[in-house]
Amino acid sequence: MDKQQIFQKAKSWVLEAGKHIRENIGEPLHIETKSNPDDLVTQMDQDTEQFFADKIRTEYPEHRLFGEEGMGDDIFDLNGVVWIVDPIDGTMNFVHQQQNFAISVGVFEDGVGEIGIIYDVMNDNLYTAVRDEGAHLNGKLLPGLSVERPLKRSIFSLNTTWLLDENKRVDAKGIRELVKRLRSTRSYGSAALEFAYVAEGLLDGYVTMSLMPWDIAAGKVIVEEVGGVVTTGDGKPLSMLDRTSVCATRANIHEEVSTTYISLKEE
Secondary structure, three states, X not given: OOHHHHHHHHHHHHHHHHHHHHHOOOOOOOEEEOOOOOOEEEHHHHHHHHHHHHHHHHHOOOOEEEEOOOOOOOOOOOXXXXXXXXXXXXXXXXXXXXXXXXXXXXXEEOOEEEEEEEEEOOOOEEEEEEOOOOEEEOOEEOOOOOOOOOHHXXXXXXXXXXXXXXOOOXXXXXXXXXXXXXOEEEOXXXXXXXXXXXXXXXXXXXXXXXXXXXXXXXXXXXXXXXXXXXXXXXXXXXXXXXXXXXXXXXXXXXXXXXXXXXXXXXX
């Protein structure tokens, strides 16, 4: 796999797709729902994923696509080169706010994340990483997460759903104790952007209990490339094939968060 050549192609396609979205952001949207009334999909999501599918199949016919909107392949393993794509991560933000959404592209080879690209479309901010070559924001090397920051001075992103006793995935009491321990919390509504903000150092951690591989793939590569740690909520290796919890933080606080505050419920 020629990582640099594939990276340059992927980056150009992401920027092209983002430009198209910006230019058409004011057009009427065709909106549907998927798993529930709050799980939105638009024609722009579908068209953008089809754009990537066409580009990948033309340029790299031996590669496979694992995408959110069904334009890719049936993926049951990560053998060979697999592109894991979320064409618009944060569709609800896209629909309601016309901002705070991102294109997310991760390229994996035999299960290893080699390339991560997250594009904050409306702010024209491009987060990129190639494994073992550092992570960048708009071409400028990110400094990394070597500074150790204690939990009491940390800002985390998490959804308030996980604070509710009736949620099905995590012991809410532990999450509430985590919130008390932190300096503050945020919620942006786009997993890709939350990963990007951890990598940039704007957040110290991101905790969530339900993401799919296309939500995670690019962010995992980028956060790990700056020295962060990305696991399941309880500190285990992530599955890049199934729905999963996520704990992505600075290295010095990861074990404390995943072992002290996160107790996953049996599904």
